[in-house]
Amino acid sequence: MSDAFSGRYAAYQSELVGWAGETPSHWMPTRNKDIFAERGSLSQTGEEILLTVSHITGVTRRSEKNVSMFMAETMEGYKQCKKGDLVINTMWAWMGALGTATEDGICSPAYGVYAPRRFVPYSPRFFDYLYRTSCAISEMTRNSKGIVSSRLRLYPKEFFQILTALPPYQEQVAIANYLDVKTLQIDREIDLLGQKAAEYRKLKQSLINETVTRGLDKSVAKKSSGVDWIGEIPSHWSITRVKDLAKSTNGGAFKDDLVDIGLPIIKIQQLTLGCDATEFCSPRSPKLKDGNRLRCGDLVFSWSTLIAPFIYTGKDGVLNQHIFKISHSRRTHRGWLYYKLYQSTARLMIFAHGSTMQHILKSDFDNLEMETPPFAEQVAIASFLDMNTSKIDRIVTAIDAKIGTLKDLRKSLVNHVVTGKIKVVSEG
Structure with missing residues (x-):
């Protein structure tokens, strides 16, 4: 026995079951x-x-x-x-x-x-x-x-x-059989696209890792970095701590200064999901300072989740206490620092604390040692990675869009079939 799609039912009843919309007239x-x-x-x-x-x-x-x-x-x-x-x-x-x-x-x-x-x-x-x-x-x-x-x-x-x-029992079975087949097909396609996107993300990570640790010219002479877990670096590079390249400032805890209308409090959800802020801080809060004020273009890093850093692109606001704002020095290129911290996130796991939610201390972040090229080379590395990672990002975005379309198709198909908008019958 197989199950087949066959358009619409012959007759429908008005919306007696409001949440399901119109349903086949013989469904009780x-x-x-x-x-x-x-x-x-x-x-x-x-x-x-x-x-x-x-x-x-x-x-x-x-x-x-x-x-x-x-x-x-x-x-x-x-x-x-x-x-x-x-x-x-x-x-x-x-x-x-x-x-x-x-x-x-x-x-x-x-x-x-x-x-x-x-x-x-x-x-x-x-x-x-x-x-x-x-x-x-x-x-x-x-x-x-x-x-x-x-x-x-x-x-x-x-x-x-x-x-x-x-619906009658046999129709329920036919509908479930049909959806088992169709949703499995869609899920397999989503899974294959997900694997493809994951490979591109690995390629991006590998490209950043290679470029910020070895530079653009792979033929230059190498020297020992003096740090076991870093190994060799280009001979004209140096080992520098984060605090010598930039200043990291904690966000604030604004629970006592919440208002209905004020400065948006930016949490990790706003950085990762791109959603709007749900809490607001009074502009007169004594906890406000320039270091925790966030503006478009600022570089930020979540010390409580150890995810890759972000260049913030949203509305001006303030940071909550789980995020660092990173202000680079004049001799440090912001784009290079972003990619270097992106690559160094895995290294920071060495210093992670906690079992259920790993985090790092500000002192460990500030003292993280990094292989550092001269400023002109930082600019060249950032420009190279901007161009090449953006290509990968566009491919991943297109794949994610296809996945989103398939997920929407799956939801729509299930909804239309189980509420009788699409008829499924058993064929012997």
Whole structure:
């Protein structure tokens, strides 16, 4: 038996299930309380397979996840769940942390476990696709209780009141089979593109590493740097500490000076994700100083996450305490310093502190030794890397755009199929 796409259904009903839009006329609008019952059984031993829920992977074994969170001494009293049950993280339903279990196990007491009722048409794979769509998550968010989004909770009473457009069982199976095939094809293409982008990023890193440690002329004479982990350097280069090339200044902790309208506080999220600031500092804060004022073109480095440095391109603001602003000296070229710090990020791991979130001390950063060419050569190296890394960046950007398009296509396909906008039928 195979499953085939065949356009639209013959007839649709008005939006009886508002969050799903129009649905095929023979799909039954059904409250979740008539589809599911809350499973209330608890583990007597805590020795069953521990399952966890993610908005990315759905329900999986916790042993398969790289999780550093605290583990309870015993899992006795954890909720039991059976293969096919719908499992929802009550605290993170608004993010889509839910899915159907593919095996028996136990899960956190904070989760909601819902068993399908007998004689109700129910394909676990169909519901896994359906309830993880953006429109279904929005409906669960709307029914969640809480003052702010990060504190929303989807309790059983509210979940049971949600309406679902319920297809016949064979259609659910056909839809799940169709989506299994199509999403696998899209996921494989995304994975291949992701691997391609990763190779280009490695090429960029390799190009920067080679150029800032060996220079543009590979034929020049070499000498020992005197530093074991640096090795040989061009004979006319020197070994210099960061603090001799630039001044690093910590951002500030502005919790006591927050206002509704003021200077944007720039955190690592704004640097890495390019999102707008969500907190603002009073322009009259006594903690403000030139070193933690951030302007377009400034070079910054996050000491608490050890990611590559950034040349800031956003609106003027102030830095929070987890970021250094790096002001280069007159005899140091900013572009070269950026690439040198980009290459040196891995070296800084030598000085990293902490287990869950590694960070470095300002003194270790300031005293990091770096192989340093004369100023004119710094300019040439920066110009060479600007030209060649920008080519790689454009390729990676194009690949990432294709990945984004495929992800959007996947979401749209799943949404349209599970809500009946696209008809899938079984063929014998």
